[in-house]
Amino acid sequence: MNKLEKEFDSKMRIQNSSSSSDNSTHPQRSRSFAFRAPQENFSIQDFELGKIYGVGSYSKVVRAKKKDTGNVYAMKIMDKKFITKENKTAYVKLERIVLDQLDHPGVVRLFFTFQDTFSLYMALESCEGGELFDQIMRKGRLSEKEACFYAAEVVDALEYIHSMGLIHRDIKPENLLLTEDGHIKIADFGSVKPMQDSRITVLPNAASDASEWLIFQRIIARDIRFPNYISAEARDLIDQLLDIDPSKRPGAGPNGYASLKKHPFFKGIDWKNLRTEIPPRLALEPRGQTTGGEDQDSSWNPSHVGDGSAKLNDVNIGTTSVSEAGSITRLASIDSFDSKWQQFLEPGESVLMISMVKKLQKLTNKKVQLILTNKPKLIYVDPTKLVVKGKIIWSDNPNDLNIQITSPSNFKICTVSYSSSHLTCDFTSCIKYIVKTNDGAKIFPMKPKLHKVWNLPLIHICFILAVR
Numbered sequence: 120m121n122k123l124e125k126e127f128d129s130k131m132r133i134q135n136s137s138s139s140s141d142n143s144t145h146p147q148r149s150r151s152f153a154f155r156a157p158q159e160n161f162s163i164q165d166f167e168l169g170k171i172y173g174v175g176s177y178s179k180v181v182r183a184k185k186k187d188t189g190n191v192y193a194m195k196i197m198d199k200k201f202i203t204k205e206n207k208t209a210y211v212k213l214e215r216i217v218l219d220q221l222d223h224p225g226v227v228r229l230f231f232t233f234q235d236t237f238s239l240y241m242a243l244e245s246c247e248g249g250e251l252f253d254q255i256m257r258k259g260r261l262s263e264k265e266a267c268f269y270a271a272e273v274v275d276a277l278e279y280i281h282s283m284g285l286i287h288r289d290i291k292p293e294n295l296l297l298t299e300d301g302h303i304k305i306a307d308f309g310s311v312k313p314m315q316d317s318r319i320t321v322l323p324n325a326a327s328d329a330s331e332w333l334i335f336q337r338i339i340a341r342d343i344r345f346p347n348y349i350s351a352e353a354r355d356l357i358d359q360l361l362d363i364d365p366s367k368r369p370g371a372g373p374n375g376y377a378s379l380k381k382h383p384f385f386k387g388i389d390w391k392n393l394r395t396e397i398p399p400r401l402a403l404e405p406r407g408q409t410t411g412g413e414d415q416d417s418s419w420n421p422s423h424v425g426d427g428s429a430k431l432n433d434v435n436i437g438t439t440s441v442s443e444a445g446s447i448t449r450l451a452s453i454d455s456f457d458s459k460w461q462q463f464l465e466p467g468e469s470v471l472m473i474s475m476v477k478k479l480q481k482l483t484n485k486k487v488q489l490i491l492t493n494k495p496k497l498i499y500v501d502p503t504k505l506v507v508k509g510k511i512i513w514s515d516n517p518n519d520l521n522i523q524i525t526s527p528s529n530f531k532i533c534t535v536s537y538s539s540s541h542l543t544c545d546f547t548s549c550i551k552y553i554v555k556t557n558d559g560a561k562i563f564p565m566k567p568k569l570h571k572v573w574n575l576p577l578i579h580i581c582f583i584l585a586v587r
């Protein structure tokens with residue numbers, strides 16, 4: 120073990136066991152325990168690396184086949200230097216410990232871990248069906264039957280997670296992965312919070328600072344507008360689940376999850392046999408957009424990681440980035456919906472999305488806090504002085520023009536009068552010019568030529584934005 124490994128080990132200090140343990144079925148609160156998923160002495164060279172499943176804020180996940188057994192895993196690879204520098208050891212530790220102790224068909228399984236000089240590796244159950252998020256994007260929208268099935272599987276897994284005394288705190292379609300045959304697995308336990316009486320063993324300090332940084336989104340307003348096609352049962356359930364008082368939400372009362380499961384939305388669900396039911400059919404990735412499998416050129420080269428050439432891949436772990444296939448860009452961490460931004464809102468106005476970006480200036484970059492609200496309005500705040508530097512009020516009437524959040528980093532401005540009524544704006548992509556017009560907004564990837572905006576009822580050109 121070299122110096123870097125030793126240093127990292129002392130920070131991670133988690134007691135090792137080389138094989139599965141018998142206390143996994145009865146997790147107890149104690150300082151020293153054995154892992155169910157052992158810390159192995161493997162090397163990344165023991166695996167054939169395939170496509171990149173995705174990139175997180177401090178990790179990337181790659182399909183990896185163990186050369187000797189042929190077993191396939193989703194290998195989560197984390198750069199030690201980055202984790203140490205960004206003080207993320209607690210999150211890594213927490214996710215490792217929690218995943219180790221969870222055992223449910225609706226929760227992604229951790230099989231083993233290992234490390235080398237530069238990286239930590241977590242061999243996770245491979246969810247070949249990808250993210251629910253992508254299914255929604257590919258299908259346009261889920262049918263209510265499909266949504267009901269997925270919701271039921273999520274409820275079933277959450278009931279287990281909550282029974283173990285854990286709050287996931289980041290349930291969203293991106294963290295709901297699908298098996299090859301289309302069943303849900305909850306992933307990403309980096310934001311998990313153990314309740315006081317948790318049945319999960321948490322090592323000292325593992326959960327202490329895992330709060331604000333990982334809260335991506337919070338529902339701060341109950342201004343819900345349902346499209347016509349949403350049934351009365353679904354509306355009622357969503358409305359009840361979004362009750363501002365958590366104790367009033369279905370599932371939170373004395374009857375626990377039974378009351379949630381009995382809601383008319385879930386009529387027809389066979390709760391006991393969910394995992395043997397036939398799940399909704401998966402929409403496949405459009406041809407030409409695959410991220411590559413083992414047999415494709417874009418599969419990962421093992422020399423990119425580990426002790427081999429010791430160089431990290433071109434995908435930058437720990438920053439906002441785009442996967443090689445150009446799938447949707449994500450914000451690494453959306454700043455939490457902090458109360459400090461509330462001061463910039465009018466009564467009744469609520470935040471839809473928030474992000475820190477760099478405003479490109481001639482010689483310098485300046486940080487700018489963008490706050491997208493339901494007015495719809497984009498407010499532009501100097502985050503150090505906490506003063507408003509500008510606003511684009513797209514409309515005073517949300518019925519004329521509305522904003523739809525399409526992913527953690529993208530939103531659409533939907534106008535009534537444009538034929539191309541959906542203008543997608545991306546909080547993270549490079550340079551954007553937003554032109555506000557009488558009819559709404561138009562977004563240009565480049566500075567628009569005057570003749571292009573000439574015939575628009577132009578009000579003004581607003582921003583030049585760039586990603587941090």
Ligand SMILES: Nc1ncnc2c1ncn2[C@@H]1O[C@H](COP(=O)(O)OP(=O)(O)OP(=O)(O)O)[C@@H](O)[C@H]1O
Nearest residue numbers: 172173174175176177178180193243244245246307
């Ligand atoms: N077990 C898995 N099987 C298949 N794909 C996975 C698996 N785990 C994660 N992924 C994919 O890899 C991506 C990166 O996952 P990771 O856990 O590193 O970060 P994240 O949850 O997306 O982001 P963050 O760490 O910022 O919360 C995920 O978005 C997901 O699409």
